[in-house]
Amino acid sequence: MSSVITTTTELDGRALVISLNRPEARNAVNSQVARELAAAFDRLDADPDLRVGILRGEGRGFSAGMDLKAFLEGDFPAFEDRGFGGFAQKPPRTPVIAAIEGFAVAGGLEMALACDLIVAASDAKLGLPEVKRSLIAAGGGLLRLAQRIPYHVAAEIALTGDPVPVERLYQVGLVNRVAEPGRALEVALALAAQLVDNAPLGLEGSKHVLERAADWGLERGWQEQEPIMMRVNQSEDAREGATAFAERRPPVWRGR
Known part of the structure; x- marks a missing residue:
């Protein structure tokens, strides 16, 4: 079976771009994705030349979160004790930027929240729709939102389950950069360039x-x-x- 994760290096080999590569499944996360993400982030931490990671999704969006079909078959999208996606509970030591196009919902947003910086296209949909499926965002979404943005904004995201405009999330400080549609990776690389020269x-x-x-x-x-x-x-x-x-x-x- 071919890899569901692709990695490339940028910025003179100092930035590792990690791409979720299941566009046919909206980059949904199953146990294989979690295992391969954990391995990619281990590579990020192990290589002394790498200063920053960028997590993105191939196709129309970042990630739709947990693979519900796999979940119904008993497949849980975690790896060892690292939590959802193989890193949400234990992120890498190296800084990571999320580059979001299209959508980052449910576990997709939780993975973005596990990153240190977020770049999102202006038309992207970000949200935690778990309550619409009788689930809770237990991959760090509730915990991190409660720490990072005003309570009532976090409550709206978590309790309505509806997506929130990127511009509003930028205004409350959850998103670092807003990119034109199709340019999230480009803007994320520009942000990474501000980090890679640092110690x-x-x-x-x-x-x-x-x-x-x-x-x-x-x-x-x-x-x-x-x-x-x-x-x-x-x-x-x-x-x-x-x-x-x-x-x-x-x-x-x-x-x-």
């Missing part, structure tokens, strides 16, 4: 703190942040960053 340890450490800050709270956060800050600030790359600044040249990062 890999700084990117990884900053993401680690950002992901956990809401759970830690401010007082505990200072304590949890300390060892991460020390590891990054005492690295060879930190010295290289300061030296390169003083010498007015681009830094050469080694990830250590």
Whole structure:
């Protein structure tokens, strides 16, 4: 069976583009997709040259979420302990951008929410329709929306099950960039270009703190942040960053 995930490198080999490749099934996620996504994100974290990942969908949309036909046959779209899609519960250490065309609904939106940045085409449909099927968005959708946008907006998305215009989600801060239809990947690559020159340890450490800050709270956060800050600030790359600044040249990062 051919792979349902395709990967390509961009930006001089520093960005990994991961494409959901089941357009005939609206890029719905089954256990095979989850397993292959987990492997793709493992590759992203393992390659020291890769600084950012971009997740997108082939065909008309990003993803319609869980493959309901497979679900009825007992196939659950998770992998090991990583949650929905093989990463929603345990995202990679490396920053990831979601590039959304067409639609990202149900688990499709949950995968986008598991990414660190979201680029969406202006005509894309984003929503959590689970309540219309007597389900709940248990792949992180409810948990992440409640942390990231105003409660009443999150409640509207979760309780009506209806899609919300991209422009409104941009206004409340859930979407980082709005692209013209057909240009989400292009805009995502431009956003990735703003990340790839940055220090890999700084990117990884900053993401680690950002992901956990809401759970830690401010007082505990200072304590949890300390060892991460020390590891990054005492690295060879930190010295290289300061030296390169003083010498007015681009830094050469080694990830250590």
